Amino acid sequence: MPKRKNKTINVPGKIIVVFSLVAVSIFLFFLMLKSFFNRYAYFNINKVTIVGVNESAYRSFARRLFGRNIFSVDLGRLKNQVEQETGDSECVRLERRLPGELRFTLKRRIAIAQVKFLRYHCVDESGMLMAGASDIAYEGLPVIQGLEHKFQQANAKYYALEEAKKILVLIQEKNRMHSLKDYTIIRINLAKQKTSSFFIAENTLPDDLSKDNFSKAQIEVRFDPDKPVETIAVLGLLLEKRKASGNARKEGKGSLAGIAYIDLTNTFSPVVLEKKDKGL
Template identity: 30%
Template sequence: MIIILLALTALGLVVVWGLGYLMRSDYFRIRDVLVAEGIKDNFSYLKGRNIFSIDLNKESQYISNLYPVYKKIQLIRLLPDRIYINFAKRQALAYVRLYRDFCVDKDLMLFDPVDNIGRENLPIIVGLETKIHGPKSGRKYVIKELALAVALIRQINNNKALKNYNFKIIDVRKPDIVLLILENGPEIRMSQSNTESRVNLLATLFIQSKGALNNIKYIDLRFKDPVIKLKDAK
């Protein structure tokens, strides 16, 4: 029994010494920080620190606050002396027009636009000026109207019959109606409830009216039966 205790004590001392060596050794001091292409910061503040002394989760959160345009940031140790920082971009679903344009993703996070985001293909959500005050990049806004618009855009993007149409504006200004402005097509009006079923109905109407959408002024889906107004109708 005494021998076992002595052996365990010796093992513990070896472990403590080993950990101390890892934490003190210059061999494990960070010399390089590798980042993805396009990231301007070289994160030099990490250099010179012991690679095992860094709390990877804490540093990831810190860098995420600096770069809210990225959904996830992961730090990876590359022994003995390098750190790799991986950036996963947020997927912008639309722009939100406030005092300036912000991007918004499926998590309702606002973030600054980036140059290569394909601005011309993203719808613009309008009507939130009185709902979001002092908007800041990197902040999540759980606003009913914003959540509605984002959910509606996702439903359209997931619908095979609608996903290739260019919806330019999603207007949630009024409390009882959503307006969808289609490029080179009719205005779509729908209530703010049961949007998924109304999107499916809209898809059916688009399939049936293919080739004739330019002749339609608006489609109103707020009622039991859709109302279609032609441009030349009195």
């Protein structure tokens, strides 16, 4: 039986050379095109638009961009730089508008809590530290305790702290809850060896209340950090029910009067422990 001959395909060397020349030509064309866009003065930045916040606070930042080529700037790096310029805004959008305009859309960051390490630092809704610090606590902002070292280690001025996000959800839910508008969260304690808790007080407390009496007026609420939404929902219902009973109002006291602590670690079975009457 005769042997079968294997067919071999011979590609002419000229075709390989032609394809190679075409590929090199295309590469060189795009290289020259990129070089043209990066060097041509027509594409130099001559306008920087900042919307969403007061533009005057960013004049110095904008001046530093003028004259640079719009294609040579790193948009990711620029986004970080504009956020660090004042420390109180977030860049939600950055776009090139040819031939020479950069447009920044910024959103004002809002402080909803604070943390203390050496000094008090504000924390925004995303879990990032804001610019500035104070020797005394910021009025009206809950103090987060137990995450101080996390904020320091995580470089939270530039990156949101994951461990704080659920706690910030708790604060945001409380601020949105109409039934809790008469109460303020003073501090949140995330101790490792015991149940996490936060302390609330009524907004009607006198301004001249002594430190000792102010501490006594705060009511501890024990909770599960993994259930911030459920915790606030149940707390709102409990205090609404207590207010509706009218006992505290008749005695000229607030809805928190007479409470030793509230335990919401199990939101399906909340516990309100009343203070013992000293007269008994």
